[in-house]
Amino acid sequence: MIIKINLNNISKELLISPDDTLLDVLRKTGCLSVKKGCESSSCGVCTVLLDGTPILSCSYLAAKADGHSVTTVEGIAEQAREIGEFIAAQGADQCGFCLPSLIISTYYLKNTIGNPTLKDIKQVLQANLCRCSGYESQEAAVARYLGVKI
Amino acid sequence: MMRIKEYLKPENLDKAYTALKASPNNEIIAGALFIRLTSKEINTAIDLSECGLRFINEHKDRVEVGAMTSYLDIIQSDCFDTPVLKTVKDALSEIMGIAFQNMATVGGTIYPAYPFSDLITVLMPLNCWVKLYKKDPVRLSEFIEKKQDGREILEKIIILKGSGKNAFRSFRKTSQDFSVLNLSVAVEHGDCKIAVGARPSVAQYAKSAMQFISGGKVNESIIEKTAEIACQEISFFSDIKASQQYRKHICNVLLKDALREVFV
């Protein structure tokens, strides 16, 4: 079947199977920032924005996205670069596999919560799991990016 | 992995219902969160996203929530800021993270009566009804007692407004886990309802305990006895997350705490 989505501000018509996940379709379309980690909605590395709000693309049918807008890191390159610099400044970007999803969630956090606190950071990013960094440096980076004092 | 031959997004419930009835291998798709975990083969998947079921409507005596309303919709809704409904909002806020809450739907949780569901447990002690399409509303407690066959569509839930207090408690081993046990209590005019879920089975009323504590004066000793009775009558089981013994223990601890909150 054919679906029409607005992918990173570009209208795209995509040929998919009804049981394709959005994750697989996005990666086939060239959005390599979206990763496959657990296939059970548990780890967060597949996080993308659907109409501006996070979803887990490994557990979201591509067919459902028909008529909607999808944002990946490829679509917010400038902000991703900026957040990435804050992360790099803390050494928090270890293997990098969870990094794009962390950036997507941080971008969402910035756009939805004015004057966030450290508690907000932990709350919004709680489902973005990381096995390398121990979280401390990630939060220091995101806090600095958002101008939150810790 | 689930296999789907055809995908339909009907523009209203009637069309969705007709499509569902057209074949026993056709199925309703709500949030489709656990899609990767099953290996079903579906003929036509019927997505309810465009059937107008994503709503929270407040009426004078009740709040109606459409089946395609997400947990996040509820968490962000002003309608759920009343003392009783805030308990529901708070319970949902503890579940996993934003992306999960954005995808999980009311209908997608209640129709299959997921046993670990915090939503079902927190709604049980309230005056909550389930409306299936083309059927009369049924109490939530009755609805989850029967195993559904996938041949009906959950349209909305109806929460009748009341006075009184309620509380919800759950125990998780890690923040991203499902509840090892959850429970909820509500009291209105001395009448108390207690529901215990994730036992690991789905929520169940603690009827004898409810009878014991309802109507009379409540003090710490009554609360302790109530919890004791509840833990005797509720059936708990062991699974990968916890033993039967521990669930019973934690039920006792959490129930006393919840009862203290509503009977203050």
Add this chain to the structure above:
Amino acid sequence: MKQVRLSVPKIDSSGLAMGKAAYVDDLAPQNTLIVKILRSPYSYAKVQKIDTSVAENVEGVVCVLTKKDFPRKIFTRAGQGEPEPSPYDKFALDDYVRYIGDEVAVVAAHDEKIAEAALKLIKVEYEKFESINDFEKAYESKVVIHPEEEAHPTFDIGYDAKKNLAASYNMSTDDVEKELSRSQIIVHSTYYTQAQAHVMMEPHACATYFDYQGRLTVLSTTQTPFHVRRILSRVLEYPMHKIRVIKPRIGGGFGGKQAIHGEVYCAAVTIKTGLPAKLVYTRREVFQATYTRHPMRIDVTIGAGKNGIINAIDFKILSDTGAYGEHALTVLMVAGSKVLPLYNKASAVSFDGKVVYTNNTPAGAYRGYGAVQGNFALESAVDELAQKLGMDPVEIRKINMIKQGETSPIFRIMGEGREGTDTIINSCKLDYCISRGMELIRWKEKYPCRKISANKVRSVGMAIAMQGSAIANYDMASAAIKLNDDGFFNLTIGATDLGTGSDTILAQIAADELEVPTEKIIVYSSDTDLTPFDKGAYASSTTYASGNAVKKAAEKIKESIMAKAAEYFKCGISQIKYCEGVVYGPDNRQITLKELSTIIYYSGSQEQIYSCASYVPTVSPPPYMAGFVEVETDLLTGKVEVIEYVAVVDCGTPINPNLAKVQVEGALVQGIGMALYEQVIKSRSGKLLSDSMMTYHIPSRKDIGKITVEFAESYEPSGPFGAKSVGEIGIDTPPAAIANAIFNGTGKRIRKLPITPEDIIFFKEKHE
């Protein structure tokens, strides 16, 4: 300008943040065949019959491989140097399947759906056998897991397959029984540690294809590309000079990618069909069919005087290596060799360990590598000793622990699979680690505990630890540096960056030596064709061994540059000075690297300036640390929360302070996971029940408290710029520190991992 001790951002930072193609699945050729593996549903069985005809005829299926399609070559999957200290006990495909998940057949098809459908159509008849899933019943059981005559060790590792013994080892420094009889106080306890899963974020993946020279290229998420090349050549009987293994960026390893996994099957498909193939493990397969940490039972006996001085230690270990014996002996030995030397005042130390085969998911390398299991046992036992003596647990460590300038006979006796190396500890700031850690956590205020409400108590606990830096007289690392016109350098290294940032810190070492900014060192790593040999990322060897190789290579190329400059200035080399990328000659003459390199490439004294150096460590200087934890225990629910974890680490010079700190923080959280949350759960028949991230939980950011890491900067003379390793040490202390804190808060001594709320609520005192 110094580049070492600088928190330089990782060189791959912006690329990974922006989602650039970097990982195996990103870089695999388009339109590869998709490879899927049929796995055994039984713990122990024999394949009587296998019928692939229906599967083969499915449209889109290109081939189905079974045992007959592989040479009959037994090997070990362990990512270790040859001859491996792990038994050769695995065939690529065999008639026998020895755990639920063991490989039975391989399907290659044009897409994932077809491959999965084909798997279901392979008909297998199994003859089921009784299986052993309880490791305490495995030794000398009548059920023998490796009866095949081909299975063998490469040298004596205490192997006896008839008794289900994959490896065994024992040693004794002195008459421990005699010393124990003199002890005035004895602690004797048994500890159990669990199987822990790595849960690196990127599942194992490989892609194989023939390049334009007809050579087999293997892209793999491996920590050991050179071992993979050698093993593939052996197992598939394919000439090694026709194999190239490349490790691109990988999404974490922690030891879980230090073995050969799907590469054998994927390569076999490409060899057979001539077509590119890709095998990406599902998360379920990673849980089921890669490997876990070795679960262990450790019986500890400590003898001491009333003054608290330990005079004897005995360790008896039973380790479960599962269906195959990779890393069996070495993990067992590290459980002793990287733990016992902490208390070098004990003159009598004995160690007796057995590693048994079972029909469980195999165990293998995992950060800490035995040291964390041994540490849990020893550091819990030392606290038990302190408690018996009425001593402060910090005090008892201070009077017993190893100090700078000292040694321990264990260094000489126990290595990692072989004998060890006599070592004088030239850098050890354990004393500072302890005092600073106490300060940071406010130990004196908080020890042992404070009740903060009717049901909640906060308490503190601590532990010390050591690890190693590479394996002495065994590991080999090399580096090559090339000077380019314009005055920048290419650094090629075999060393494997799993996300640790080793590419970056190795560039910093070269840059510091060459006195240029780090950005002038362009790193390329882990490609068996283009980079010199490195044994790979394990045993915490990269900073120390690969770092020393890089430093040597940089020193060599600096000399070559100076020699070229001498030629250019027509003077003797003694008149040449090199400083910050500028070469100074006699009579105030000078030339920049940029100018000199342009000349020697194009106009005069032309020559490619290039260096290569190797390094084999002669000692393995241990990093040390002290870990302090404050926990809050809810006495009603049994839930234990980590409020704060303080770690003070002596890793010599931290080459990149940020990256070193994050390595420790990450390791601490894995250790907290091991202490409180993580458990591989099986049914009694060996079926894995915790086979997804919904049932196996690693800590999220809400499951840990505040983490504080500081460094005690010692200086290790044998390390590059004074550095030791930092990759593993961080994971060693949390299990014991947390168990000790829980005891201090509740009086409950729990001797198994993980420590769950149920353990606290249903605690029964065990009497000795």
